[in-house]
Ligand SMILES: Nc1ncnc2c1ncn2[C@@H]1O[C@H](COP(=O)(O)OP(=O)(O)OP(=O)(O)O)[C@@H](O)[C@H]1O
């Protein structure tokens with residue numbers, strides 16, 4: 001229960017990423033009585049104590065959240081469904097759709113590119129994405145042959161520079177596509193962030209974890225209403 005670095009921490013550790021997910025998770029955590037005592041944007045500290053001595057936050061890359069929870073370094077985590085689908089989410093229980101960081105995983109091309117025509121001709125499409133597995137599955141299901149080009153960010157640049165014919169990326173407001181003269185042509189998945197729990201820990205320590213999971217689920221209902229999105 002002590003949060004000093006010299007004493008082993010015996011409480012609940014929640015992994016989440018800085019930026020969008022941190023910002024949107026904060027109000028849900030606050031409703032559950034969990035308020036970080038350190039601001040990750042102004043501190044280099046990666047383990048953040050909270051107003052609840054038995055709960056701490058660890059700040060990791062968005063795509064590293066599943067690994068921390070799968071391996072038990074964190075009890076709970078907040079991860080985008082895009083990350084969970086891409087990585088498989090093996091061994092993770094996903095009890096709560098937090099309904100934050102909502103966006104869509106989409107196929108996009110340069111405005112004016114004849115996507116349907118290219119597919120109809122059986123052309124081999126060059127597709128740039130950070131979501132190689134999801135993109136491969138999407139195009140395989142459509143029977144479209146693709147050369148996948150793995151990128152780690154700024155996917156929108158790929159069609160503009162001739163690196164790729166299409167991208168698979170997240171779209172929310174559509175501003176990034178518009179600003180780069182791209183257009184969405186297919187929706188692959190509706191994305192939001194999920195609360196994830198180590199499946200084995202959930203079975204073993206359910207009594208300890210369930211109150212926090214339930215408090216966060218209640219925070220989601222109070223924030224967004226009861227209806228399923
Ligand atoms: N434009 C967006 N609108 C809403 N949600 C988004 C948007 N972009 C990403 N997300 C969601 O937020 C999550 C975290 O995105 P963020 O940009 O903070 O990290 P990242 O840079 O994609 O991850 P990493 O640091 O691991 O490369 C994504 O996995 C996705 O679920």
Ligand SMILES: O=P(O)(O)OC[C@H]1O[C@H](OP(=O)(O)OP(=O)(O)O)[C@H](O)[C@@H]1O
Nearest residue numbers: 153154169170171172173174175176177
């Ligand atoms: O439709 P919009 O509202 O414009 O959002 C879409 C953008 O958001 C995400 O990038 P993000 O802002 O997370 O930047 P990063 O992944 O490059 O850090 C995504 O990769 C798009 O580039």
